[in-house]
Amino acid sequence: MRAPGRGALLLGAALLLLPVSARADAVAGEPVVVSEAGFRDPAERMVKTRLSNGLVVLTLEDHTTPVVSFQMWVKVGSRDESRYTGLAHLFEHMMFRGSVNIPPERHAQLVNSRGGRTNAYTSRDFTVYFEDVTSETLPLVIELEAERLANLDISEENLKSEREVVLEERRMRTEDQPMGRAMETLMALTFQAHPYRWPPIGWRSDVERATVAASREFFDSYYVPNNIVIAIAGDFDSEEALDRIRRTFGKLDPVEVPRNPTEEPEQDGERRATVHFDLRGPVLVAAWHAPKTGHEDGEALDVLSTILSTGRSSRLYRKLVYEQQSALAAQGGYWELNDAGVFYAVAQVRPGVRVEDVEGLFMAEIERVKESGVSEEELDKAKRQLEVMLVNSLATNHSLAARMGREVATFDRVRPLDERLAAIRAVTRADVQRVARTYLKDEKRSVVHVVPPPAPEPERPGDET
Amino acid sequence: MSGAVTASRVFPAVSGRAAAMLLVLLAAGCASLGKPAWELPPPPAQDAPVVQPGALQRAELDNGMEVVVLEDRRLPRIALGVAVRRGGGLVPPERAGLAAFTAELMKRGAGERDALALSQATDELGASLSVGGDWDSTTVTVSGLSRDRDRLLEILADVVLRPRFEAGEAGKARDQMLASLERAKDDPATLARWNLARALYEGHPYGAPSSGTAASVARLDASQARAFHRTIFVPNDAIFFAVGDLDMKSLLPAVGEAFGAWERGEVAPPGPAPPERVPEARRIVIVDRPDLAQARIALAHEGLSRTDPDRIPAALMNTVLGGGGFSSRLMETLRTEGGLTYSVGSGFGLRRYAGPFYVVTFTRVPEVRRVLDLILVDLEKMREEPPTAQELRDAKALLVGHFGLGLETSTAVVSSEVDLAVYGLPEDSLDTYRGRVRAVETADTARMARELLHPERAVIVLVGPADALLAQVEDLGPVEIIQP
Numbered sequence: 026m027r028a029p030g031r032g033a034l035l036l037g038a039a040l041l042l043l044p045v046s047a048r049a050d051a052v053a054g055e056p057v058v059v060s061e062a063g064f065r066d067p068a069e070r071m072v073k074t075r076l077s078n079g080l081v082v083l084t085l086e087d088h089t090t091p092v093v094s095f096q097m098w099v100k101v102g103s104r105d106e107s108r109y110t111g112l113a114h115l116f117e118h119m120m121f122r123g124s125v126n127i128p129p130e131r132h133a134q135l136v137n138s139r140g141g142r143t144n145a146y147t148s149r150d151f152t153v154y155f156e157d158v159t160s161e162t163l164p165l166v167i168e169l170e171a172e173r174l175a176n177l178d179i180s181e182e183n184l185k186s187e188r189e190v191v192l193e194e195r196r197m198r199t200e201d202q203p204m205g206r207a208m209e210t211l212m213a214l215t216f217q218a219h220p221y222r223w224p225p226i227g228w229r230s231d232v233e234r235a236t237v238a239a240s241r242e243f244f245d246s247y248y249v250p251n252n253i254v255i256a257i258a259g260d261f262d263s264e265e266a267l268d269r270i271r272r273t274f275g276k277l278d279p280v281e282v283p284r285n286p287t288e289e290p291e292q293d294g295e296r297r298a299t300v301h302f303d304l305r306g307p308v309l310v311a312a313w314h315a316p317k318t319g320h321e322d323g324e325a326l327d328v329l330s331t332i333l334s335t336g337r338s339s340r341l342y343r344k345l346v347y348e349q350q351s352a353l354a355a356q357g358g359y360w361e362l363n364d365a366g367v368f369y370a371v372a373q374v375r376p377g378v379r380v381e382d383v384e385g386l387f388m389a390e391i392e393r394v395k396e397s398g399v400s401e402e403e404l405d406k407a408k409r410q411l412e413v414m415l416v417n418s419l420a421t422n423h424s425l426a427a428r429m430g431r432e433v434a435t436f437d438r439v440r441p442l443d444e445r446l447a448a449i450r451a452v453t454r455a456d457v458q459r460v461a462r463t464y465l466k467d468e469k470r471s472v473v474h475v476v477p478p479p480a481p482e483p484e485r486p487g488d489e490t
Numbered sequence: 491m492s493g494a495v496t497a498s499r500v501f502p503a504v505s506g507r508a509a510a511m512l513l514v515l516l517a518a519g520c521a522s523l524g525k526p527a528w529e530l531p532p533p534p535a536q537d538a539p540v541v542q543p544g545a546l547q548r549a550e551l552d553n554g555m556e557v558v559v560l561e562d563r564r565l566p567r568i569a570l571g572v573a574v575r576r577g578g579g580l581v582p583p584e585r586a587g588l589a590a591f592t593a594e595l596m597k598r599g600a601g602e603r604d605a606l607a608l609s610q611a612t613d614e615l616g617a618s619l620s621v622g623g624d625w626d627s628t629t630v631t632v633s634g635l636s637r638d639r640d641r642l643l644e645i646l647a648d649v650v651l652r653p654r655f656e657a658g659e660a661g662k663a664r665d666q667m668l669a670s671l672e673r674a675k676d677d678p679a680t681l682a683r684w685n686l687a688r689a690l691y692e693g694h695p696y697g698a699p700s701s702g703t704a705a706s707v708a709r710l711d712a713s714q715a716r717a718f719h720r721t722i723f724v725p726n727d728a729i730f731f732a733v734g735d736l737d738m739k740s741l742l743p744a745v746g747e748a749f750g751a752w753e754r755g756e757v758a759p760p761g762p763a764p765p766e767r768v769p770e771a772r773r774i775v776i777v778d779r780p781d782l783a784q785a786r787i788a789l790a791h792e793g794l795s796r797t798d799p800d801r802i803p804a805a806l807m808n809t810v811l812g813g814g815g816f817s818s819r820l821m822e823t824l825r826t827e828g829g830l831t832y833s834v835g836s837g838f839g840l841r842r843y844a845g846p847f848y849v850v851t852f853t854r855v856p857e858v859r860r861v862l863d864l865i866l867v868d869l870e871k872m873r874e875e876p877p878t879a880q881e882l883r884d885a886k887a888l889l890v891g892h893f894g895l896g897l898e899t900s901t902a903v904v905s906s907e908v909d910l911a912v913y914g915l916p917e918d919s920l921d922t923y924r925g926r927v928r929a930v931e932t933a934d935t936a937r938m939a940r941e942l943l944h945p946e947r948a949v950i951v952l953v954g955p956a957d958a959l960l961a962q963v964e965d966l967g968p969v970e971i972i973q974p
Contacts (some may be wrong), residue, residue: 089564091538092898121816124527130826133816138884139532140891157895161533168527189829196784197832197852203676250832303781306673336618337597337609347605350662353670406614413616413635419565421898 066442067419074267079251079279083429087422093259094423095166097158098430100151100254101247103225104364105285109235111227114147115184115191119240120154120263121145122183125176129183132169132451139165147225151361151434159462164269170404171273174248177449179240179293188232207310207475208373214296214471215312215367219289228378251279256430259422269274289314289365291414296471301478305314306353307380308475311370315464318361319436325447325456326359326464331407332399332457333357333390337404340393341372345386350377355387363435368464380474396456411449416442416459461464501550514887525967535890538919540897545740546907551746553754554726558736558907562900567902568734569633570642572650572749575729576722578700579624579761579842583693583708587702591663592620592715593628598659601648603649605659608645617642621649623843625696626760626796627912636735640744647748654720660712667707675974678953681777682786682850686971689949690776690790690846694764697807724755729911733904763843768792769949772967777974778956786852786952787861789869791944793847796840796913802926803837803934804942809885810877811868811943812836812849817884823864824851842913847942855954859962860910862950869945876936881936890950 035237070083106112110295123129123366134141143166150450154451199205210223216222226232257266292314339343345355369417370391374383418428432439541560549557555572577587597619598605610618617634632642632652674680684699691697698706730745768791794804805813811818812835820834831851839845849869855862877885897903903920910919952959956971963969 038839046621090898091536092895109611127528130816130822133886135528136822137814137817137888137891138533139890140887142892159536160896161536171525172528186827186829190825192855193784193830196854199679200747201782201784303779304676306669306676317825334615338613343606347662349896350665351665365574377669377671378585388658402614403493406616409616410613 053220064237067425068429068439069441071436071439072263074273075435076250076275076314078275078277079249080270080274081254081433082267083254083426083433084266085258085260085425085429086261087258087425090422091159091260092160092422093160093163093257093261094106094341094421095158096152096423096426096430097170098254098256099152099154099248100150100252100434101146101152101243103223103227104149105218105242105247105283106220106223106227107205107285109227109231109239110223111151111191111225112234112235112239114227115188115232115235115248116200116240116243117145117147117152117154118164119179119183120173120177122180122187124173124176125178126172127169127408132173135165137170140326141166147236149221151431153427153430155423155426158292163257164267165262167266167269170351171270171277173451174274174277175391176343177244177248179237181237181245182207184235184240185213187410188235191226191232192229195229195232199224199226199439200229201442202304203304203306203308203475204371204373206302207308207473208390210298210300210475211310211312211369211473212299213473214369215292215314216289216365217289218287219365220285221289221362222432228263240431246280249251249282250273250277252282252340254430254434256433258426258428258429266320287412292471294467294468300473300475302475303474304477305376307374307378307383307477309370309372309374309380309383309472310365310475311384311387311472313465313470315359315361315366315368317365318363320361320366322456322460322463323359323361325452325460326366327411328404328407328449328452329394329399329457330358331393331410332403335407335410340390344390344484345383345464349386351375352382355383366401378477384472384474388467394435394458394461395465398454401454401465404452404454404457407453408449412446415445415449492513492605498960511930515683515910520832531882532887535538535924535943536888537890537924538894541704541903542891545900546630546903547567549738549742549856551725551730551750553728553751553752554728554752556640556729556754556911557738557745558729558731558904559734559736559741560733560900560904560907561730561737562733563735566735566894567633568639568642568732569631569638569904570639570722570732571629571908572646573627573729573732573908573912574722575627575723576760577626577628578693579608580758581592581761583695583698583915584706585714586698586706587667587700588714588718589623589628590701591660591667591707591710592718593623593665594667595655595712595715596630596653596719597662598647598663599656600645601656603648603658604654608649611641611645614642617645619649624700628906638886639736641739643748644933650723650867651749651752653716653923655712655716655719657712660710660715664707664710664904667702667710668704670706671699671701671707678779678782678784678852681779681953681974682779682788684847685775685777686788686790686848686949686951689951690768690792691772693762696764696841696843696845706736720755721758723866725752726754726755726814726847727748729908731908733900744925749826760842764792766792766844769947772947772949774950774952774963774969776955776956776959776963776969777951778868778971779953780955780957780974782954783855784852784873785855785858785952785959786850787858787865788850788951789862789865789945789946789948790846790850791847791953792844793838793942794840795844797842797915798840798844800938801838801840801842803890803930804938806882806885806927806930807872807877807935807938807942808838809888810838810881811939814885816889820849820851820865820869821870824853827862828861830857830864834865855958858952858954858959862963862966866945869943870947872939873943876939877932879932881910881932882935884933886927886930889927892925969974 041171075434145154343353345352353373834851836849
């Protein structure tokens with residue numbers, strides 16, 4: 026159902042997908058001259074400042090629209106949890122539950138009451154807090170973020186109430202959702218040792234038992250200036266902002282950050298799991314181990330993903346959805362994380378179709394790439410689609426700040442658009458076939474089926490005797 | 491940009507007041523050196539213009555098609571589209587799903603290209619094609635690189651004017667819609683939405699899912715889609731829009747070439763109006779999903795139309811009630827204080843005719859009654875204790891601010907302009923919006939609460955295990971239990 030103030034929403038479905046693109050050359054494989062139309066990567070103008078306590082501040086002034094996005098990228102995610110899974114995410118919620126000078130949820134109310142937007146999210150690698158505001162509200166945002174870092178109030182009462190909120194979130198996203206159950210099971214099957222095996226929202230029993238003491242310890246260990254990247258993009262004065270950040274965040278002391286040492290051992294055989302769920306449309310998911318983010322095979326894996334999944338002319342849509350009509354949706358994609366990556370397969374099976382049949386069709390498409398490779402035409406099309414998607418990250422100040430924050434928190438630099446485009450353009454048909462053969466091996470995959478539970482055995486009279 | 495210039499653009503008559511506010515602020519700033527920012531009064535808002543002067547241009551073709559073009563050269567991308575002022579509101583319940591079916595078929599072949607050729611032509615440009623709609627409009631959009639403008643325009647014209655409606659594709663699309671309908675029953679939020687609409691508007695187009703029902707979709711075929719397309723796509727009811735790295739001067743001749751020969755047609759009358767008062771008395775519908783640990787909860791009754799003169803004070807009242815996220819009373823009650831849900835929201839479904847006013851949330855099954863009681867109390871309380879001056883001030887700032895954030899991209903601006911054109915609202919609505927919000931007073935929002943909230947007769951829809959839910963709510967009113 027639609028919220029009020031619908032003006033901007035009317036064409037949402039259509040226009041939010043509006044891609045942007047570099048001025049890509051028609052002949053894929055030739056250099057794209059991004060600056061040809063006076064169009065340059067805005068991140069070229071980004072300034073990086075490192076405070077003496079290790080805090081990194083990225084500033085990018087752009088006064089075209091009256092909006093500024095402030096993002097705090099904390100280099101902590103569920104991979105850093107030790108005793109209680111889900112603590113990084115539960116903690117993210119606690120960051121809105123007040124500090125010495127700010128009552129619970131007042132942070133969000135203050136930003137709202139100045140017309141801004143604020144929220145946060147937690148992944149396996151990062152916890153990100155953001156505020157999208159107009160320039161006159163940026164000082165408030167900086168002081169509010171510094172306040173909760175300096176003076177967070179983690180009380181028993183707040184934790185108790187927020188734990189219930191998170192358990193409702195877990196029911197909504199995972200426990201009552203077939204796709205949520207599928208992904209949770211798949212990651213636990215794919216990773217047996219590395220902390221990526223547990224979901225960022227945590228296992229229920231851990232969320233139920235996480236303590237105030239553990240939350241405080243987590244805060245003291247990871248919410249330290251040398252573990253944080255602040256990214257600001259849009260309509261603001263960077264000198265003024267930096268000055269305010271120095272006066273507030275600058276007071277925090279650096280602390281050495283602990284990390285989990287576990288590495289995932291080589292997988293030596295296919296793994297399978299079945300989840301029973303009372304549903305009509307079964308779900309197929311699968312994953313293969315793939316390189317971590319920044320690896321030189323990343324672009325070839327992206328091209329492979331695109332050929333398999335992007336658009337109605339992609340291989341998986343054509344075969345599984347359009348021709349065979351056995352799935353409602355089917356995609357394969359490269360998911361790059363900081364310590365490891367996966368190449369995943371996901372299919373929403375049509376009600377009445379056997380999940381085994383869809384798996385057979387899906388894996389046959391993977392085999393086809395390994396055996397015969399891809400066509401020149403598919404390669405060119407995928408490159409064009411990737412270029413369009415890549416430059417899409419330049420559309421708003423929020424997406425610009427997110428790109429800056431993520432890249433610097435990961436690589437300590439923002440990879441220039443030209444560099445990324447050049448790497449995509451350099452991918453050959455042989456590369457695509459090679460990465461498929463290298464990573465998508467049958468004995469390296471994990472497969473999960475979510476299907477209805479088997480019908481109960483009819484009672485047979487006489488069994489009791 | 492300059493705050494003074496933009497303020498005068500929106501409030502030509504109040505520059506004196508703005509100057510006075512600035513003085514107050516300076517005084518406050520001097521008196522409060524060293525105070526944290528959250529103890530200072532909010533700085534005066536600086537209203538930036540929604541559209542740079544001259545960037546938005548309008549024209550009209552001889553056949554009556556309106557043309558709206560917004561130039562924005564920052565990125566080498568464009569979107570082109572055609573919207574018509576008719577959609578699912580025309581479709582009787584026994585043919586529910588026809589609008590969505592027609593839209594899907596338009597993507598499955600047009601002009602010289604069959605379904606695969608059309609998707610191939612789009613994908614190889616890295617472009618995207620969408621055909622979608624709602625109760626009151628249907629929109630075709632193609633987007634891609636500006637250098638591909640002519641090819642994108644050709645695809646758009648084919649899809650709008652020359653969809654093929656092949657029988658084979660119709661069969662496939664119908665089967666896929668039927669399968670999607672069956673699959674959608676796995677999603678508790680969808681079940682809540684469908685049953686809320688049915689409970690309020692059964693027998694009217696608003697009462698059936700826009701994706702149809704198994705019975706209605708099974709009857710759809712290519713000829714019905716072709717006829718529906720012919721009915722709703724007429725140039726004298728259409729808006730052509732374009733945004734991005736382009737301009738009216740060079741685009742208009744190409745648009746004329748692509749759409750100029752499209753002949754005027756009769757504009758279909760809008761569909762029937764729904765009853766003004768729904769429901770007459772409180773009813774409870776339980777959709778039985780014994781497997782769920784968390785129940786979906788929805789309450790609703792009639793609301794407002796998109797063009798209702800009260801829509802802005804109503805939106806402000808609703809922001810305080812449940813539309814304002816963590817600034818809303820319902821979020822405070824249910825989440826911040828109660829720990830009972832992850833999310834709660836309320837709103838008005840604004841359409842040609844009044845759509846529903848609704849509250850939606852979810853909670854663990856044993857807490858459903860407690861949550862329902864708290865929602866009913868907050869609704870009643872909004873009538874007795876309407877928004878305070880402070881609440882209204884905050885709600886205004888939120889609406890005005892989110893309005894600006896929502897229009898950060900030119901694409902969003904154009905979609906808003908098209909929305910205004912669909913409903914025949916004034917062309918300067920975006921420029922006047924902030925002033926209209928600020929003009930609302932507490933007496934207005936109090937009247938909205940009194941006139942628009944009817945908790946005592948709202949329909950209540952619950953999705954979850956019927957046994958456990960029935961025991962909690964059977965004393966609230968008549969209960970209907972249905973299977974998904």
